[in-house]
Amino acid sequence: MLEIKNLHVKLADEDKQILKGLTLSVPKGEVHAIMGPNGSGKSTLAYVLAGRDGYEVTEGDVLWNGESILDMEPDERAAKGVFLAFQYPMEIPGVAGLTFLRTAVNAVRKKRGQDEMTTPGFMKFVKEQAAKAQHRRRNAEAPSQCWVLGGEKKRSEILQMAMLEPTLCVLDETDSGLDIDALKIVSDGVNALRSPDRSTLVITHYQRLLNHIVPDKVHVLADGRIQKTGGKELALELEKSGYAEFTGKAA
Amino acid sequence: MTEPTWAKVHYPKIDFQDQYYYSAPKSTSAPSSLDEVDPQLLETYKKLGIPLKEQELLAGVKSSQVAVDAVFDSVSVVTTFKAELKKAGVIFCSFSEAVREHPELVKKYLGSVVPQSDNYYAALNAAVFSDGSFVYVPPEGVRCPMELSTYFRINEKNTGQFERTLIIAERGAYVSYLEGCTAPTRDENQLHAAVVELVAMDEAEIKYSTVQNWYPGDKNGKGGIYNFVTKRGDCRGHHSRISWTQVETGSAITWKYPSCILRGDYSRGEFYSIAVSNGYQQVDSGTKMIHLGKNSSSRIISKGIAAGRSQNTYRGLVSAHRKATNVRNFTNCDSLLIGDKCGAHTVPYIEAKNSSAHFEHEATTSKISDDMLFYCRQRGLSSEEAVALVVNGFVRDVLQHLPMEFMAETQKLIGISLEGSVG
Numbered sequence: 001m002l003e004i005k006n007l008h009v010k011l012a013d014e015d016k017q018i019l020k021g022l023t024l025s026v027p028k029g030e031v032h033a034i035m036g037p038n039g040s041g042k043s044t045l046a047y048v049l050a051g052r053d054g055y056e057v058t059e060g061d062v063l064w065n066g067e068s069i070l071d072m073e074p075d076e077r078a079a080k081g082v083f084l085a086f087q088y089p090m091e092i093p094g095v096a097g098l099t100f101l102r103t104a105v106n107a108v109r110k111k112r113g114q115d116e117m118t119t120p121g122f123m124k125f126v127k128e129q130a131a132k133a134q135h136r137r138r139n140a141e142a143p144s145q146c147w148v149l150g151g152e153k154k155r156s157e158i159l160q161m162a163m164l165e166p167t168l169c170v171l172d173e174t175d176s177g178l179d180i181d182a183l184k185i186v187s188d189g190v191n192a193l194r195s196p197d198r199s200t201l202v203i204t205h206y207q208r209l210l211n212h213i214v215p216d217k218v219h220v221l222a223d224g225r226i227q228k229t230g231g232k233e234l235a236l237e238l239e240k241s242g243y244a245e246f247t248g249k250a251a
Numbered sequence: 252m253t254e255p256t257w258a259k260v261h262y263p264k265i266d267f268q269d270q271y272y273y274s275a276p277k278s279t280s281a282p283s284s285l286d287e288v289d290p291q292l293l294e295t296y297k298k299l300g301i302p303l304k305e306q307e308l309l310a311g312v313k314s315s316q317v318a319v320d321a322v323f324d325s326v327s328v329v330t331t332f333k334a335e336l337k338k339a340g341v342i343f344c345s346f347s348e349a350v351r352e353h354p355e356l357v358k359k360y361l362g363s364v365v366p367q368s369d370n371y372y373a374a375l376n377a378a379v380f381s382d383g384s385f386v387y388v389p390p391e392g393v394r395c396p397m398e399l400s401t402y403f404r405i406n407e408k409n410t411g412q413f414e415r416t417l418i419i420a421e422r423g424a425y426v427s428y429l430e431g432c433t434a435p436t437r438d439e440n441q442l443h444a445a446v447v448e449l450v451a452m453d454e455a456e457i458k459y460s461t462v463q464n465w466y467p468g469d470k471n472g473k474g475g476i477y478n479f480v481t482k483r484g485d486c487r488g489h490h491s492r493i494s495w496t497q498v499e500t501g502s503a504i505t506w507k508y509p510s511c512i513l514r515g516d517y518s519r520g521e522f523y524s525i526a527v528s529n530g531y532q533q534v535d536s537g538t539k540m541i542h543l544g545k546n547s548s549s550r551i552i553s554k555g556i557a558a559g560r561s562q563n564t565y566r567g568l569v570s571a572h573r574k575a576t577n578v579r580n581f582t583n584c585d586s587l588l589i590g591d592k593c594g595a596h597t598v599p600y601i602e603a604k605n606s607s608a609h610f611e612h613e614a615t616t617s618k619i620s621d622d623m624l625f626y627c628r629q630r631g632l633s634s635e636e637a638v639a640l641v642v643n644g645f646v647r648d649v650l651q652h653l654p655m656e657f658m659a660e661t662q663k664l665i666g667i668s669l670e671g672s673v674g
Contacts, residue, residue, distance in 0.1 A: 050629050053621065074628035083629075090626040094644030100630075103640055108631035160630065 001065065002026040002168055002199050008059035009041075009048055009224075018044045020224035021060070028167075029196040033210055034203045035235060036221035037243040042203045043087065045221070046172040049201075050084040051077050064168060079111035083166030087173040089153045097156055101126070105163050129162040132192050154178060158189035169193065169200040175209040187212030207239040222246035252371050258535035259564045259596060260504045262477065265442060267375070341395050341426070342387040346415055349385035356387055360419055364448035364485045364512070372444040372479040372506075376413045380446070383414035386428060390421035390452070398654050400429045416447040420455035422488065427458040429654055441466075443502075445480045453488030453515070460653055461509075464501035464664055470671070472531025472560075475503025482509035486518035486547070494521035495538065496652045498661050500668035503532060508566065510539035513547035513578070520549040523649040525661075527642070527668045528561035528593070537567035537598075542578040542608070551582040554646045556665075557593035558638075558672035564596040571608035578607075584614040587645050589638060589672050639666035 002025060009019040018041045026032045036042050048055050049062060051074040061068050069077050092100060105125075106116040117125065154174060161169060171190065175183055190200070190213050202213055210218070210232065218234040220227045220243070227246045228234065254265075336343050342353060349357050367377035388395050420426050443465065449457050459482075468475025478501075484493035495509040511520030522538035540549035549569065557563035569580045586595035597614050619641050627637035643650070643662050650658055 050625075052625050073633075074625060075631050075633050078629055078631035086626065086629075090623050092623060092627070092641055092644045094647035095640060100640070103636070104627075104630035104632065107633070107636055111631060164631065 001028055002201070003063040004045075004060070005063070006060035007045075007048070007057065007062065009044055009055050009057050012054050012056045017058075018055075018224055019048070022221070022225055023060075024219060024226055026168075026199040026201055028199055029194075030216040031194065031200040031202060031213060032217045032219060033213075033215040033235065034201060034219050034221050035205070035207075035238055037247055038205075040222045041224045042221055043172055046084055046170050046201075046203055049077075049168075049170055050074055050082060075107070075111070078164070078166075079108055081165075081167030083161050083164055083169050085154075085157045085161055085169065085171040085174050087176055089157045091153065098126070101156075101160060101163055104160065108164055125163065126159075130159055132162065154182065154186055155189070158186055162189065162193060167198050169198065171200070171202045171204075173203055173205060175204055175206065183209065184212060207235040210235045220246055252368075252374055254371050255506075258506050258566070259562060259598075260506060260533040260535050262504055262533075265477070335396065339396050340389040340393055342385065343399055344385055346383040346385050346417070347381070349417075353385075353387065356419065357385070357417070360417055360448070360450055361415075362448075364450060364483050365446050365481050370481060373446050373481040376415060376444050376446045376481070380413045380415040383445070384416045384418075384430075386416075386418040386426060388420045388424035388426045388455075390424060392423035393421075394424070395426040398427050398429055400431065412441075412443045412445065414445050416445070417450075418448070418457055418459070419450045420452065420457050420491075422453045422455060424452075424455045425458075426456075427460070427654060429460040429462070429657060431462045431657075441475075442477050443479065445482075447480070447482040447509075449484035449493055451484065451486050451488060451491035451493050451515075451518075454490045455488060456492040456494075457484065458494045458496070459484070459509070460496040460498075460657070462498045462500075462653075462657060462661060462664065463505075464668070466503075467501050467530060467532050467668075468503040470530055472503070475532070476501065478502040478505045478507065480507040482507060483512065484510070484520070485512045486515050486520060486544070488518070489515040489544070490517045491515045492519045492521075494523070494652070496523040496649065497525070497536075498649075498653070498664070499524070499526045499534060499536060500664055502534075505532075505534040505536050507536050508538055510541065510568075511549065512541045512543065513549060513575075514543045516544040516546055518544050518547045520547075521652075522549075522551045522553070523652045524553045524565075525556070525646045525649050525665070526554070526563055526565075527556045527558075527665055528563045529559040529668055529670075529672050530561060531559070532561040534562070535564040535566055537565045539568040540570070540580055541568070542571045542575045542580070544578075545575055546577045547575060548579040549581075551580070551584075552648055553582075553584045554649055555584070555586045555595055556589065556642055556645065556669070557586065557595045558589035558669055560592045562594045562596070564598060566598040566600075568600040568602070569610055569612075570600075570602040571604055571610075573604045576605055576607045577609075579609045580611065582610075582612045584612075585645070586614075586616040587642065588616065588618045589642075589669070635666070635670055635672075638669050638672060642666075642669060 004022055004024045007019050007022040010017045034042055051072060057070055062070055064080060102122050109116055174186055178186060215232055217229060218232060219229050222243060365373050367374055386399060418428060449459060451457050465476035465478060486493050493511050497509060499505050509522060513520050520540050526534045526536050528534045538551055551567060553565050555563040555565055565584045571578045584597050588595055595616055599612055601610055603610060623641060624637050627640060628634060642665055653661055
């Protein structure tokens with residue numbers, strides 16, 4: 001279970017407060033969505049959870065399974081099961097996607113005290129995970145297009161998520177820049193990963209992603225705080241009324 | 252002669268009277284197989300990341316045989332696979348043996364590519380060299396049946412190593428040669444001034460690869476090897492081909508420019524380089540492609556990685572002689588900086604003395620971005636693993652030119668050299 005308690009975060013080298021007392025919990029097995037206007041602190045929250053440099057936590061705590069993760073290095077958090085799907089995934093020049101994936105999988109396995117995977121074992125695992133995540137698409141109309149070779153960065157991001165077997169998934173505006181078909185594929189991938197021992201936090205601007213990934217709860221983040229929490233219908237309301245109510249309150 | 256001072260390297264003046272020019276390992280009777288080599292020495296190899304043992308295993312596999320001629324200090328200790336090479340007519344032996352057994356070949360070729368008056372350190376080498384490796388591949392299309400490999404290792408305290416390598420590929424012959432260098436930890440600076448000469452006759456091909464991880468000095472820049480090496484290949488015949496591949500991760504100072512004299516028409520020279528510097532290392536390395544023959548071509552791919560407080564310079568010359576028409580060169584120099592206290596420099600000299608020459612030069616300098624490191628670390632990689640991964644991607648174009656057996660080893664070596672580069 002993820003518990004964020006009264007989290008205050010400022011930029012490390014600037015006197016700018018971004019999160020101002022954010023409190024939120026995501027129990028195991030649940031998918032929560034965070035929606036909010038630009039500049040509300042959504043991406044900051046994602047980065048702070050993953051342990052990126054450049055932010056300073058001035059107050060509050062983040063507990064993952066009862067343990068504070070704020071002092072951990074990013075790779076230690078990854079080993080504890082924290083996965084962040086990036087808004088803009090990186091490509092490392094000269095490193096093939098599969099090489100990267102295998103390096104990551106083995107790094108995490110090593111830290112979790114598991115054996116490193118052999119090449120055949122790894123290839124089998126990739127195929128299984130790719131097939132699982134792609135399940136619905138294949139049944140529908142899909143040309144037999146391989147996930148990995150498809151080259152789409154965001155899809156490979158979801159495949160990485162499946163491969164690293166995280167217990168806390170944070171998706172930072174994964175829907176940005178996706179067309180409807182790609183959106184569906186990514187959502188299917190996320191849905192395939194729903195499980196009773198996994199918490200998922202979906203950060204998004206738009207309601208449309210939540211048609212595909214149906215959340216258990218929706219939180220509205222504005223001005224560095226959760227302003228409102230509701231069921232999936234809250235997303236639909238927001239779609240109609242916009243964020244004016246919350247940003248107005250903030251100002 | 253005077254010491255060259257044009258390179259971008261700094262070091263206290265060397266007292267050449269205070270050098271040891273010859274030292275022999277303690278056990279003087281040369282062992283006939285690796286089993287007889289002192290296990291402690293093998294252990295040192297292993298620790299340094301150059302597993303001779305592993306190569307022996309590799310050598311057991313019929314398809315990928317590696318013959319090793321290990322040079323311990325100045326005397327060649329182990330020479331393997333001689334018999335099989337002999338069947339093909341290939342001579343691969345220590346220099347001292349070549350002088351005894353094949354004096355006519357040594358007389359004909361020694362000093363014909365790098366004369367004793369070539370430069371300061373070549374002259375020093377010519378004066379004092381005591382051993383090295385000798386390869387001769389006979390004419391008419393003989394392909395050397397295995398990768399030839401030599402290890403040089405500076406073992407004794409205070410010794411320099413002044414070995415000499417001479418490789419001759421006769422008409423239509425092919426040989427691939429790999430040299431690995433290691434040196435254990437010593438406080439004093441040790442001098443290494445080697446000379447390598449390659450001769451490729453008509454349609455012959457020589458592939459020369461180097462993996463160098465001499466002791467680079469400690470983290471305060473104390474000690475380490477001064478690596479002042481002259482390497483040159485002569486594409487003497489038409490359609491001959493010489494390819495240099497180097498992975499330089501060690502030495503306090505590297506001063507080397509493996510070059511090709513493209514004398515034959517349609518000859519081809521290649522230079523692929525990975526130079527990694529960390530701590531207080533200084534690298535000034537590059538190549539010379541001297542086009543003398545018509546329609547000769549060359550290709551240079553250089554990847555420099557600088558970390559810590561190191562300085563990494565690429566220095567290269569591409570020239571076309573007045574009569575060398577229709578020559579081509581492509582040069583690509585990329586530098587990668589890790590941290591903000593290191594330097595990368597590129598100094599290309601390009602001289603075309605006729606208007607038909609076609610020279611291209613590309614260069615980039617980049618830094619490993621925080622975004623990229625964070626991305627890797629979020630995926631579970633430690634910062635050192637992340638840097639190693641990014642760097643191995645950066646050097647991939649060059650890595651591909653190394654013999655298969657040494658690729659994995661090299662990747663690991665690069666990772667080890669960059670340890671502690673991200674704070």
